[in-house]
Amino acid sequence: LGTLSLAMVAMNNMVQLNARLRRAGDEIARLAAVEERARVARDLHDVLGHSLTTITVKAGLARRLLETGPTGSERAVAEVGDLERLARQAMTEVRATVSGYREASLPAELAGARVALDAAGIRADLPHAVDDVPPRYQAVFAYVLREGVTNVIRHSGARTCRVRLGPTWLEVADDGTGPGGGDRRSSGLAGLRERLAAVGGTLATGPAPGGGFVLRASAPEAA
Amino acid sequence: LGTLSLAMVAMNNMVQLNARLRRAGDEIARLAAVEERARVARDLHDVLGHSLTTITVKAGLARRLLETGPTGSERAVAEVGDLERLARQAMTEVRATVSGYREASLPAELAGARVALDAAGIRADLPHAVDDVPPRYQAVFAYVLREGVTNVIRHSGARTCRVRLGPTWLEVADDGTGPGGGDRRSSGLAGLRERLAAVGGTLATGPAPGGGFVLRASAPEAA
Amino acid sequence: MSGRITVLLADDQALVRGALAAMLGLEPDIEVVAQVGAGDEVVDAALAARPDVALLDVQMPGIDGLAAAARLRDALPSCKVVILTTFGRPGYLARAMAAGAAGFVVKDAPPEQLVDAVRRVHAGLRVVDPALAAESLASGASPLTER
Ligand SMILES: Nc1ncnc2c1ncn2[C@@H]1O[C@H](COP(=O)(O)OP(=O)(O)OP(=O)(O)O)[C@@H](O)[C@H]1O
Ligand SMILES: Nc1ncnc2c1ncn2[C@@H]1O[C@H](COP(=O)(O)OP(=O)(O)OP(=O)(O)O)[C@@H](O)[C@H]1O
Ligand SMILES: [Mg+2]
Ligand SMILES: [Mg+2]
Ligand SMILES: [Mg+2]
Numbered sequence: 001l002g003t004l005s006l007a008m009v010a011m012n013n014m015v016q017l018n019a020r021l022r023r024a025g026d027e028i029a030r031l032a033a034v035e036e037r038a039r040v041a042r043d044l045h046d047v048l049g050h051s052l053t054t055i056t057v058k059a060g061l062a063r064r065l066l067e068t069g070p071t072g073s074e075r076a077v078a079e080v081g082d083l084e085r086l087a088r089q090a091m092t093e094v095r096a097t098v099s100g101y102r103e104a105s106l107p108a109e110l111a112g113a114r115v116a117l118d119a120a121g122i123r124a125d126l127p128h129a130v131d132d133v134p135p136r137y138q139a140v141f142a143y144v145l146r147e148g149v150t151n152v153i154r155h156s157g158a159r160t161c162r163v164r165l166g167p168t169w170l171e172v173a174d175d176g177t178g179p180g181g182g183d184r185r186s187s188g189l190a191g192l193r194e195r196l197a198a199v200g201g202t203l204a205t206g207p208a209p210g211g212g213f214v215l216r217a218s219a220p221e222a223a
Numbered sequence: 224l225g226t227l228s229l230a231m232v233a234m235n236n237m238v239q240l241n242a243r244l245r246r247a248g249d250e251i252a253r254l255a256a257v258e259e260r261a262r263v264a265r266d267l268h269d270v271l272g273h274s275l276t277t278i279t280v281k282a283g284l285a286r287r288l289l290e291t292g293p294t295g296s297e298r299a300v301a302e303v304g305d306l307e308r309l310a311r312q313a314m315t316e317v318r319a320t321v322s323g324y325r326e327a328s329l330p331a332e333l334a335g336a337r338v339a340l341d342a343a344g345i346r347a348d349l350p351h352a353v354d355d356v357p358p359r360y361q362a363v364f365a366y367v368l369r370e371g372v373t374n375v376i377r378h379s380g381a382r383t384c385r386v387r388l389g390p391t392w393l394e395v396a397d398d399g400t401g402p403g404g405g406d407r408r409s410s411g412l413a414g415l416r417e418r419l420a421a422v423g424g425t426l427a428t429g430p431a432p433g434g435g436f437v438l439r440a441s442a443p444e445a446a
Numbered sequence: 447m448s449g450r451i452t453v454l455l456a457d458d459q460a461l462v463r464g465a466l467a468a469m470l471g472l473e474p475d476i477e478v479v480a481q482v483g484a485g486d487e488v489v490d491a492a493l494a495a496r497p498d499v500a501l502l503d504v505q506m507p508g509i510d511g512l513a514a515a516a517r518l519r520d521a522l523p524s525c526k527v528v529i530l531t532t533f534g535r536p537g538y539l540a541r542a543m544a545a546g547a548a549g550f551v552v553k554d555a556p557p558e559q560l561v562d563a564v565r566r567v568h569a570g571l572r573v574v575d576p577a578l579a580a581e582s583l584a585s586g587a588s589p590l591t592e593r
Contacts, residue, residue: 010233046505046533048271049317050459052310053532055278056554057465059307062285064472064557066300072472073296077289079465080303084282086461091275128505129459164507307556314554318533331536335582338540342550342579373580 047107050129051090058083089135106130106142113149117161120153122174125162132167137219140195141170144203144217147188148172155180156213168221173214178207192217274313281306329353329365333386336372340384343376345397348385355390360442363418364393367426367440370411371395378403379436391444396437401430415440451568454480454497456488456514457530458506462553466501469557476564485509489521497525499564503553504531504538512538515545526567534582539574549573 062079065072093107107130117124133141145163149172152161156176164171193203201219208214285302330353340347356364368386372395375384379399387394416426424442431437453470455478457463467478480495482488486508492500500518502511509517515527528549529542542550548567551560552575563573 007230007233010230045317045321049314049321049532052271052275052314052317053554054459054461054465056307056310056314057462057469059303059310060554060557061465061469063300063303063307064469066296066303068472070293073289075468076303077286080282080286080289080299082461083306084279084286087275087279087282090271091279094271094275125507127458127507131462132460162507311554311556314552321533335536338543339579339582342539342543342574343576376576376580 046128047110047130048090048093051086051093051107051131054129054131055083055086055090058086085135086131089131089138092135093138106133106138106145109142109145113145113163116149116153122152122158123160125160127163127165130165133165133170134167137168137199137201140199140201140219141165141217143195144170144192144215145172147192148215151188151215152176152213158212169216169218171214171216173208173212175208175210175212178211178213179205189215271313271317274309274316278306278309278313281309329356329361329368332365332368332372336368336384336386339372339376345375345381346383348383350386350388353388356388356393357390360391360422360424363422363424363442364388364440366418367393367415367438368395370415371438374411374438375399375436381435391442392439394437394439396431396435398431398433398435401434401436402428412438450475450477451499451564452477452479452495452497453564454478454482454488454492454495454500454525456482456485456491456500456506456511457503457553458483459503462503466553466560470561470564473561476561483507485511485514488514489517492518492522492525496522499526499528499568501528501530501564504529504535512541512545512547515542515547519546528563528567528573531578534578534580536582539579539582550578551575552578 058079062076062083065076065079093105110126110130114124114126130138148170149161149163152158152172152174156174158174158176161172161174163173189203189205196203196217196219199219201217204216204218206214281302285299285306288299288302289296333349333353337347337349353361353364371393372384372386375381375395375397379397381397381399384395384397386396412426412428419426419440419442422442424440426438426440428436428438453476455463455467455470457466460483463481463483467481470476470478479497480491482491483506485502485506488500488502488511500515502514502518504511506514511529511531515529518525518527526549527545527547528551529538529547530551530553531538532553534552539550549563549572551563551573555563555575566573
């Protein structure tokens with residue numbers, strides 16, 4: 001009888017536990033949603049806000065150049081051309097984002113990298129804007145960023161991850177254990193090499209100067 | 224022995240259930256995050272999509288006008304001025320969206336109000352504690368405070384801003400120019416009305432007794 | 447010296463930095479004497495160029511513009527600092543003021559306003575964009591410990 005009632009108690013506990021965990025699940029979902037919204041929204045709007053700022057500043061400059069007379073008009077044309085390109089690029093990013101991140105988008109990956117590193121407890125030292133990267137390299141660099149950061153989270157044991165970028169390159173460095181044995185079944189870096197080759201670029205990986213791992217994608221100067 | 228093993232099975236089930244529900248919780252959190260991401264993306268599209276398209280078109284036109292020579296340059300300056308204004312306006316919308324994602328907290332808004340009023344050179348006469356406000360009204364009053372003080376800084380030209388609060392009300396008053404023409408495109412106060420309506424409350428605005436503007440949010444006595 | 451206001455510009459976005467430099471360069475009384483792309487390069491560049499005014503972006507690699515402002519105040523107290531930002535985040539304004547910044551302005555402000563801000567802080571005035579101040583409103587949490 002003692003053991004029977006023990007079984008009953010256990011059953012009863014199970015039911016209660018079930019209900020409690022369901023409620024907890026709802027709460028988790030709500031909190032995750034709020035948190036994710038705040039984080040992703042902030043990061044994404046940030047990146048696009050930066051592009052928009054660049055457009056505004058360039059428009060202001062173009063106007064001032066045109067107002068100051070004919071000498072400035074050549075530079076003004078260049079500025080207007082630049083901002084036209086930036087606006088088109090930002091529009092592409094917005095579309096990519098709305099369509100569910102199917103194509104890798106550099107701003108979205110940047111936002112995602114911050115969230116992922118944060119969740120993994122790795123300090124993220126990331127760029128805040130991507131306008132310096134021309135449109136033709138945005139997608140491939142987005143893939144480089146995604147794979148590079150995923151690897152830092154999975155393999156490095158690092159405390160800090162640092163990303164830098166320029167018009168023709170993107171670098172992901174960490175202060176973890178550095179290049180190890182390497183996995184025969186791995187395909188991440190091989191995939192990046194292929195993608196980079198498609199735009200005439202290359203991938204270099206190796207130990208970072210102060211220990212850790214560094215990955216650098218380089219693309220040609222001109223299209 | 225049968226009942227004992229039944230108890231063991233029940234216990235074991237409980238452990239498994241626990242683990243399964245924990246995994247389910249993670250999955251729920253992940254899905255909720257994905258959903259929020261989609262929402263954010265839609266917001267982003269609404270905020271930026273239209274402006275970016277217009278900017279791109281205008282930039283293209285301006286560039287063409289400038290390239291075809293001096294005849295088009297007057298029109299070009301107008302186009303550049305237009306897109307500069309559009310870009311700045313879009314940036315304002317992005318800012319509003321980002322700050323809208325922030326969950327408001329009454330103590331934080333109070334501290335923030337002090338700094339902002341200070342920076343704007345407006346004397347701040349603020350309550351020091353918010354304990355009188357029950358938890359269920361803290362968030363909505365935080366939004367009221369944020370919008371009220373923002374409006375004082377932006378519209379009032381006041382020298383002093385005075386905030387008072389009680390269990391069911393919050394008041395922001397200033398000694399500035401008082402209610403003016405009012406802007407048709409404004410949404411701050413409309414947003415507060417909605418938020419207050421959601422808790423059964425109301426918003427009243429009007430001239431302050433000694434000149435200036437006063438805004439009062441009221442919520443029902445009992446929940 | 448030349449009587450012109452000398453300016454250091456720090457922004458990690460090369461496109462913005464270039465445009466701002468060109469914009470300021472159009473003014474006869476302003477000269478951009480140094481440009482850097484990271485927060486931790488600000489002090490060295492300032493000690494080398496000794497500008498009258500430093501325009502510092504907030505979000506930069508290395509250290510952010512607010513931290514750079516605090517270091518710059520210790521290293522070169524004569525240099526007036528204007529914080530330029532894309533967004534007003536909770537705590538930014540409080541940190542900017544605590545770091546002794548004389549100006550707090552959005553980066554996409556009309557060129558005329560930016561130029562005016564440089565002249566005014568150089569003249570010893572304080573320039574705070576009220577809308578931006580309002581945006582930075584919720585400063586409560588931890589204004590001094592950004593990441
Ligand atoms: N940041 C890093 N720190 C340490 N080792 C790394 C780092 N990045 C990559 N590596 C090593 O290089 C190997 C190859 O990386 P790669 O991305 O190609 O494969 P993977 O991550 O193991 O698998 P996947 O195909 O899922 O990407 C890894 O298995 C790991 O040993
Ligand atoms: N303290 C005040 N002093 C004077 N006029 C005010 C004050 N607060 C509000 N107003 C007037 O009421 C109008 C509506 O305010 P509301 O907050 O809805 O819009 P807004 O501040 O113009 O724009 P936003 O949508 O960004 O809040 C303002 O445009 C302004 O004319
Ligand atoms: Mg990998
Ligand atoms: Mg308002
Ligand atoms: Mg920056």
